Amino acid sequence: MPELPASVRVAAWVTHAWAGGVTLTEAVERALPDVDHTEGLVEQLRLWRDLGEAAVLVALPSPGDLAGLPRCGPIATDAAADAGEALYVAGLGGLLVPSVSTFGSAGAEGLRIDWMAHDADPVPPHRIEALEPSQLERHLRRRLLLAIDELDAVGGTPWADEIARDLVDERLGTDWALPTALPERARKVIALAGTVSLAAEVGLQASGALTAAGDESRAVALRSLRRESERTLADATNAACAAMAGWVPSR
Structure with missing residues (x-):
């Protein structure tokens, strides 16, 4: 069944968790039920939350169209554009870019997403608050x-x-x-x-x-x-x- 991008699902479920809706573990499981293994996601989410972030946000850039992507270095920019999606936080700044792969033998493959953390500039809150x-x-x-x-x-x-x-x-x-x-x-x-x-x-x-x-x-x-x-x-x-x-x- 087609699904929304992983970053969209994670942003929605984790922000819901941070607001007291569910636990972080449950949020990630709900967001990525089709993914068998994740690496680098939960650790960074916990760090962002411990540092006071209240919302996880999403960008869906593409090569030549970086709309919505926070300002970041060329390596992060290229990675996010190639992936077509990224998570970020507005207050401290910071970016997570997913890389999807499979593992296991033919006929018994699992889906894996590795999330790479990158530096990114903070985003002025009014840019998000103005979205109607x-x-x-x-x-x-x-x-x-x-x-x-x-x-x-x-x-x-x-x-x-x-x-x-x-x-x-x-x-x-x-x-x-x-x-x-x-x-x-x-x-x-x-x-x-x-x-x-x-x-x-x-x-x-x-x-x-x-x-x-x-x-x-x-x-x-x-x-x-x-x-x-x-x-x-x-x-x-x-x-x-x-x-x-x-x-x-x-x-």
């Missing part, structure tokens, strides 16, 4: 409508095959196994952004354009929509974490 889920939702819905118009103009159907449609339909309206303590509006935006990102990814894998030129135009539109949904997903998650940490009222 309702505005994020309106922006993403406008971007989705624009992408639909672009795809209609190109011709062809991005989700032409039955498997692709079923995969997208499976996730519509679900809550992506997030903590119940998430503010309802932020939860709605996270679910929407996760579904749009998945739909764009599936569309990129299932060619439905009528010509080679159309296929490239369709891919450009879908990649742009996917990036927009990833930015919204990170921002909505951070808005939810800010609310659970008590920085802003739930909204």
